[in-house]
Amino acid sequence: MITDFEFRKQIMDFHVGSDLIKYCYQCSRCADNCPVTKVTTDFYGTTGYNPRGNILQALLGYKDMIFSADDLVIWGCTVCDTCDEVCPQNIELTEIFTLLKNMSIEQGRGPEFIYSQAKAIFENAKAIPSQPAIERRREQLGLPAVAAPDVNELQTLLKNIGADKKLK
Ligand code: SF4
Ligand code: SF4
Incomplete structure (x- = not known):
């Protein structure tokens, strides 16, 4: 896995107002409450949509991994905001996911x-x-x-x- 530091900085800078963004402790509360995770995990098994995994990859700067994955990784989020509400670290996941979607379109790689x-x-x-x-x-x-x-x-x-x- 290769860390893209420029990409990682973009993700961090996007949340310049919240120092807590750096401390996602992978509690999985976002994934446990995500309606898309629920239906896609039932459908795909263990490879369903996973906001916890997406946040981890984004914060670690794993750009290639995110953008070369199935469209579901970036575009699965319906922006229902449930994860933002339940995250104990007040991480605004949907903001980061929106940034990823915009980057995907910028690269001409949208679905x-x-x-x-x-x-x-x-x-x-x-x-x-x-x-x-x-x-x-x-x-x-x-x-x-x-x-x-x-x-x-x-x-x-x-x-x-x-x-x-x-x-x-
Ligand atoms: S709920 Fe928040 S702290 Fe927990 S895994 Fe998800 S993003 Fe990280
Ligand atoms: S905003 Fe997206 S990632 Fe968060 S709970 Fe809703 S569908 Fe899942």
Whole structure:
């Protein structure tokens, strides 16, 4: 295992406000309470999603190990914030996991489903574009029509932050 000190510094600097970040003592409370760990461990056995392991690898600077692993390692977290709530060391795990996701996109190594969802949002200003069947069903149920989003406005915003260039 090779420690990437620059990567490790990036992780540490991200939490400059909390000295406690350096002292994850691997109690596993985050993994014990993570809903994704629960379902993926049931599904994959011992190789399920593991926030404790991710934090350990990030704090040790094991960049290659993290970015060459299965997409689940970085993208499994649904940001439900449970681990942040239960960590006895007040480590904001989700902040670190968000940093890892951003690094993954910077490297152009995000999983396909992220790019296709981002593309759907860019093109429709919605994660799930409206469909005639949904609209008919809403009408049958007496629900009001959903107002169309301003696609141009969203695209302008996304272009201004360079998000369109990240789409494959
Ligand atoms: S709950 Fe906090 S201290 Fe315990 S393993 Fe997870 S990140 Fe480390
Ligand atoms: S925020 Fe992510 S890692 Fe933490 S408990 Fe929720 S799904 Fe698991």
